[in-house]
Structure formats: structure tokens, C-alpha cells
Amino acid sequence: xxxxxxxxxxxxxxxxxxxxxxxxxxxxxxxxxxxxxxxxxxxxxxxxxxxxxxxxxxxxxxxxxxxxxxxxxxxxxxxxxxxxxxxxxxxxxxxxxxxxxxxxxxxxxxxxxxxxxxxxxxxxxxxxxxxxxxxxxxxxxxxxxxxxxxxxxxxxxxxxxxxxxxxxxxxxxxxxxxxxxxxxxxx
Numbered sequence: 001x002x003x004x005x006x007x008x009x010x011x012x013x014x015x016x017x018x019x020x021x022x023x024x025x026x027x028x029x030x031x032x033x034x035x036x037x038x039x040x041x042x043x044x045x046x047x048x049x050x051x052x053x054x055x056x057x058x059x060x061x062x063x064x065x066x067x068x069x070x071x072x073x074x075x076x077x078x079x080x081x082x083x084x085x086x087x088x089x090x091x092x093x094x095x096x097x098x099x100x101x102x103x104x105x106x107x108x109x110x111x112x113x114x115x116x117x118x119x120x121x122x123x124x125x126x127x128x129x130x131x132x133x134x135x136x137x138x139x140x141x142x143x144x145x146x147x148x149x150x151x152x153x154x155x156x157x158x159x160x161x162x163x164x165x166x167x168x169x170x171x172x173x174x175x176x177x178x179x180x181x182x183x184x185x186x187x
Contacts, residue, residue, distance in 0.1 A: 011082050016082075019078060021074045021075040021077075021078040022075060022078075025071050025075060026071070028051065029075075031049070032046050032050035032051070032066055032072070033072065033075055033076075035049040035050050037079070043063040043066075043067060044056065044060045045059070046063070047059045047060075047066055050066075093115065093119065096114060096118070097115070099111045100112060100115065100154075108154065109152045109154075112153045113152055115153070116153040116174070121153065121172065121173040121182075122153070122174050123175075123176050149178075150177075150178030150179075151171045151174050151178055151179065151180045153174060155170070156168065156170055156171075156186070157169055157170075157171060157180065157183065167185060168186045169183040169184055169185045170183065170184050171183055
């Protein structure tokens with residue numbers, strides 16, 4: 001007589017299939033992820049199965065490319081959070097540093113701001129916090145420097161001193177209003 005067993009995992013296969021990371025995968029990437037999930041997380045074996053590789057050497061090199069694909073990385077990160085929980089603060093910082101290194105300069109500002117928040121250089125952005133139910137109609141805040149420029153961590157800035165000498169620096173910290181609170185001079 002067969003007995004039914006209950007899964008001890010806090011998620012179901014249906015939940016994985018309904019997830020955004022899974023739906024973003026191509027059919028072949030889904031086959032690869034399914035093979036990886038069922039074979040004990042062996043990247044080369046999953047690649048050989050999903051991509052019908054001629055040799056183990058081909059599977060090993062192709063598996064490296066597959067694992068670097070943004071959609072596959074997104075699914076693997078999603079699966080990791082489901083099975084192991086959210087990453088630690090140190091892992092988040094390491095991930096942000098990698099993102100900053102690899103992203104073009106115009107895409108780095110959000111990652112740099114989040115890094116500054118995680119490391120305590122700036123307070124968590126009030127714009128990212130949900131509105132409080134205790135104050136349905138909060139009064140507008142006074143704007144002291146309405147037309148003052150907003151800065152972000154990592155931004156390169158220039159300013160002339162009282163003698164007219166031009167100084168160049170990198171913003172290391174900003175306050176909640178986007179004003180630079182710490183600048184490192186670049187020589």
C-alpha cells in the first residue's frame with residue numbers, strides 16, 4: 001500500500017511555476033532549471049540534459065554561460081531565497097558591490113544609494129517607506145533648499161572655493177534630502 005508524504009518545503013511546484021522568475025525563462029532554460037533541481041544541483045549534468053551536449057567538456061563550458069544568463073540567475077536567486085531564506089546583510093552588500101562593478105555608470109545610482117543605506121552612510125529613504133495609516137493627510141514639509149541640487153553616493157562633483165580654485169571630489173554620503181554630507185577630494 002502506497003502512502004502519501006507531505007512536502008516539508010514551504011512552497012509548492014505550482015508556486016514555482018507561477019513565479020515571475022520561472023515565467024521569464026525560455027523553454028530550454030526551464031528544462032535546464034528543472035534538470036538542475038532534480039539532479040542534485042549539478043550544473044554540467046543539467047546542461048548536458050537540457051542542451052543535448054556532445055561531450056562533458058561542452059556541457060561544462062556551456063553550463064558556465066547558462067548560469068550567467070540574467071533570467072537563469074534570477075531564478076536561481078529566487079530558488080535560493082525559497083529554500084534558504086533571504087540573504088544576510090553581508091551577502092546583500094557583496095551583491096550590490098558586484099552590481100556596481102558590472103553596471104554602466106548611468107545604472108549605478110540606485111545600487112549605490114542602497115549600498116549607502118545598508119552600510120549606514122545615509123538614512124533609509126523616506127520615499128521607499130509605506131505611508132503611515134495614523135496620518136491620513138500629512139502636512140507638507142517645508143522645503144529649505146527648494147532648488148538645491150540633489151546628489152548621490154559616488155557622484156563626482158566640482159566646486160570653486162573662495163579663492164576661485166576649482167576642487168573635484170567624490171560624494172561619499174548624502175542626507176535624506178540628497179545633500180552631500182561627506183566628500184572625498186580627488187587630486
